Amino acid sequence: MMHAVTPLYAGLCGLFFLVLSIRAILARGRARVMLGTGEDPALLRAVRVHGNFAEYVPLTLVLMLSVEVMGVTQWPLHLAGISLLLGRLAHAVSIGREAHDHRLRVAGMMLTFLAITVLSLAAIIFAVL
Template identity: 45%
Template sequence: MPLLLVTPFYAGVLGILFVVLSAWVVKTRVGSGITFGDPGDRSPALFRWVRTHGNFAEYVPFALLLMTYLELTRWSAFLLHVLGIVLVVGRLTHAVGLHRANDVNVFRQIGVALTFGVITVAAVLAIATSIGAWTTLSTLAAMG
């Protein structure tokens, strides 16, 4: 089995960011007195932190899964570093954007675009890799 070197690095960086976001949620929960559940309109600041954390948890694991597949199928380390850097920058800018006064702002938009870009590129490459593997296997089987 090939040794994974690139994706675990970004998983580690993003793991630390996840813990930082988690700590902000806890800190804001304690400060607001809302220790459980959806804060709704009772604490807009807590709601933003909960959504920042939740959004991170919704997108990052899937992006890392796709990156792992690409690394296992021997895509270049350069490509994986580009995807990893763009994902980290995207998640950071999105987190900043969610805490701006204006709900629709350039940080949030850039964060979403970068995150979706990483997932889209990685997904298309994963599909192409699978199709290429199927084509190779069917050609080999036909030569059989």
């Protein structure tokens, strides 16, 4: 029996998003800032890691589900899901640190863009064939 792939990555991303949300909430409490970032560097990093995740992950999961529903085999979906998760993790670790690692940030964005590109092209190809 084949299992759906997208719910696995949606669930993992959901848990990851909760962790990032809690980190942002805690940073907000430490900085005593209720709205915005109050020019607090740690809070700004936590908010941007959380926001960046929220900006890229939903579209990627919609693309993944679209391609899955169209009948693509599971292994490319797993590769895209792993790429998305590793990309978001690398990006979060990079930006979340005070000593920013630009290479890790670039690697995270490249993995995320790879997943979006492959899934977008697959969606277009499946839609027109």
